[in-house]
Amino acid sequence: MKLSDFSIKNYQFTLVIFFLLTAIGISAYQNIPRTEDPYFDIxxxxxxxxxxxxxxxxxxxxxxxxxxxxxxxxxxxxxxxxxxxxxxxxxxxxxxxxxxxxxxxxxxxxxxxxxxxxxxxxxxxxxxxxxNPGFTNIIQYSLVSETASYADLANYAEDLSEAFERISSVRESESWAYPEQQVRVSLNFKKLAELGIQAADVARIVQGESLNIPGGPVEEGARRLNVQTSGQYRSVEEIRNTVIAGTGTGGDLGGRLVRVGDVADVQWDYENQEVMARFNGQRAVFVTANQKDERNIFVTQKALQETADEFEKTLPPNIKMERGFEQYKNVEKRIDRLTFDFALAVTLVLITLLPLGLRASGIVMVSVPLSLLTGLACLYYAGFSLNQLSIAGLVVALGLLVDDSIVVIENISRYLRMGYNRVDAARLATKQISLAVLGCTATLLFAFLPLLMLPDNAGKFIRSLPVAVVFTVIASLFVALTIIPFLASRVLKKDENEHGNIVLQKLMGLIDKIYTPLLHRALQTPKTVVAASLVLFVASLGLAPLMGMSLFPKANTPQFVIEVGLPPGSSLTATDTVVKQVENKLAKFEEITAVMATVGEGNPQIYYNVFQQDKQSNVGELFVQLKEYNDDTPKLLDNIRNELKTIAGANLIVREFENGPPIDAPIGIRLVGPEIETLRELSAQVERIMLANPGTQNVDNPQRTGRSDLRLKVNFEKAGLLGVNSAELDQAVRLAIAGAFAGEIRQSNGDAYTISVRGPAGVRSNLSALDDFHVISRTGQAVPLTQLTTLELDDNLNSIYRFDRERAVLLTAYTRTGYNTEKISNEIAKQIDEMGLPTGYRYKMAGEVKSRQESFAGFGTAILITVFGILAILVLEFGSFKSTLIVLFVIPLGVTGGMVMLFLTGNSLSFTAMIGFIALIGIEIKNSILLVDFTNQLREEGKGLDESIEEAGRIRFLPILLTSATAVGGLLPLALQGGGLYSPMAWVIIGGLISSTFIGRLVTPVLYKLLPPDLQRT
Missing domain, CATH: 3.30.70.1430 (Multidrug efflux transporter AcrB pore domain)
Structure with a gap:
């Protein structure tokens, strides 16, 4: 091929390209962003x-x-x-x-x-x-004190947050879990009644006076001046002195104007405490920060640490800073583990190359760093980060990128053993094999390219993995056809032993002793061999129901959360009591280093697909940090679950972080219909079904219980007689109890605080304060609220949930250890079908089943593109449908091995396992291309059909074995240590390569005999 000839002839230019690619790759490695998970828009x-x-x-x-x-x-x-x-x-x-x-x-x-x-x-x-997953916080620090006021804690937390935001790579920093300071205007109901003033009028006037409306510019001579109006409060005294004359009947009392201070107590205060937090049982406020896209987490973390170190020196003795969570540790550990996997994979690949000899092996190993650095540079300039998916892609590519180089160098070595000099051997051997190498690489690319087009968020999540493989494999093809021939023409021995080194001789001896006789026998009964392979394929498909399906596995991070849910309507105090019980339980486990508890809302977002729960008095969340994640962690989590079962009156969910797009819970049933009461009855029946299933835990039905509310029942007849509008009455009561926003007060330093107008401070806890509350009739008469209303306990809804503009109920559950989510979901769905739903009501699967349906929806298209793309390449390369069919027949052989390996390793058919099957198609076809192409060449040289098949099988067995062995060696560390995310994919490819390498080396030749291709190429 001209490219390889050019690289051999113009070796100085080839060397320049070699060093240029190396330099660009090293620069990209130093600058590429490093994150725990890939960034993608939702x-x-x-x-x-x-x-x-x-x-x-x-x-x-x-x-x-x-x-x-x-x-x-x-x-x-x-x-x-x-x-x-x-x-x-x-x-x-x-x-x-x-x-x-x-x-x-x-x-x-x-x-x-x-x-x-x-x-x-x-x-x-x-x-x-x-x-946006990019808003995930990379740190969560705590300012801890039992004696400092919330005002002090809040001020220090806000100062730290502002310091973090001055770091260029930080997008946003926030402080959490303390009541905001505000100005509270607490109305005196008796005074309002005496003066005939409406509470709503006070709020309206205060809000009107707080507005800052620019007066516009005026010109005075040569100067242009802006007119400032009197709006916007700057002190509490200004609010107290706001005149409310002209309202009701008491605008002027004995010549004295009525001001806000006459009818209300105005002072600095805090919002009602709706959220509280603790760090390891001590009162705390939290400070979080997230980083901008395409930034290096290690660089950002260093800046955050330096800022925090300086800030910590300014804290008083009674406030401590605790660094509860730092995401960079997860990233560091993941990269370290994958780096170890990578080093181990390189070692295994090197071992598999020994039959080629030390010099040939050394040349092939040059392609490893060069291809990876080039692929990494492409990854960087394409805007991707170095994350767990892209690193896994590079590890996968490691076992594939040497394939082309192995085939080229092995053929060059064979030509040297035939007596050619180094330059001619490099030129002629590369030319002979180049078309097959191009075809092999093209088929491999068509296996991974469709993965770039997988739809939905799951497709976005895994996209950096196939991108890393595609870039690296393309780079390896370029290296194999340029750098490798050049190095071979300069480095390989001139006097190559015609039988090769001792390792090669031993391997060829085994091939002649075992494989060649087996192939000879198989060619005598070709139909039997093909039929047996089809039986194995069909039998392997029968393993699918036994394994079940899943989406994405656990993330295996040393953090988890415990979600706390009390019955709706529970007070913050009641929720806090339960959270404290959970904290006490967790204190028994020495594996735990930090517990960050939040009461009244969820913990700030610290994992990309777990979002913060909304503020509600009946919810809480504990973010737990472990020393490390190891093989004993699942057992530890089960022990914690068992401990928490002793806490009554709350739904406690120990939630591990999972990979992939966000889901409500692993198991979800969504009931849809028009009437809330009917939905409540149906949800109770479905809840019983879910509870009866042995594989479920933490079953949640939001309609399980209602809530009791105090209802002010209005006597509309009396209200009408007295001239009181019922709508105004409702609004007045709402203002008295819940309060009303009445603008802002802005201090000299620019800080703005809310002004809240509401009833006396104790009105929420003591409704007897409403006895003094009056409303003003249309005649100006002050009418006591007690004359118009009576208090009643009323059953009310907790919430109303709607799905696609229809009322619905979402029931959720988690899967017990050792059970398959898909099987449980199917069992529940079957029982709901048997139960039957009334006309107008239906159910839809939610949770993992719904996500899997959306995520797997693109696999059919991806497989079609892969198969037909490879079909087009093979037809173009061979010019024969027979040759194409022979090559493609290896696909079911690989699927057989992949299914068996998944079953033996205890994995399910997960999203990443399916990716493994698609990738396997391109990888295994490469080997058949080499065999069929060489068999065609031998027949074109005039050799007989059987002789060509047996000789091609014998000569091509070694490079096929080596390429498969290097791929297996590269993937083995990922399979053994890659966790639930990578392992299924790696095991599928390993199992498929093993079956297609050994079974395929018999089936492909016998199929060639049954369907001998026409040698006339179009």
């Missing part, structure tokens, strides 16, 4: 709403439904979920995975803005949040 958004005092039905009808109606017409909408709770709710929208996320964000924002005026005026917060 085309989903959360719309968070806070509407104080609203119950779930009001949230659904007045907020959730209007938002859903506004967003339903957007293109590429995949699903829409909403949850309406007391005083707030969430609407979640997800679009097709490949949309432009920034554009969709703008579209969602536009639609929301179009309906803001139609939503209730009492909404305090309506914001859109992007679901």
């Amino acid at each position: 085309s989903a958004f959360r719309i968070n709403v806070i509407y104080p005092g609203a119950d779930p039905r009001e949230m659904e009808q007045q907020v959730a439904k209007p938002i859903e109606d506004a967003l339903r017409s957007l293109d590429d909408l995949k699903e829409m979920l909403s949850t309406s709770r007391n005083s707030g709710g969430v609407v979640f929208v997800r679009f097709d995975a490949e949309v432009d996320v920034d554009k969709k964000f703008d579209e969602v924002n536009r639609e929301l803005n179009s309906i803001r005026d139609q939503l209730p005026a009492g909404i305090q917060k309506l914001e859109i949040e992007r679901i």
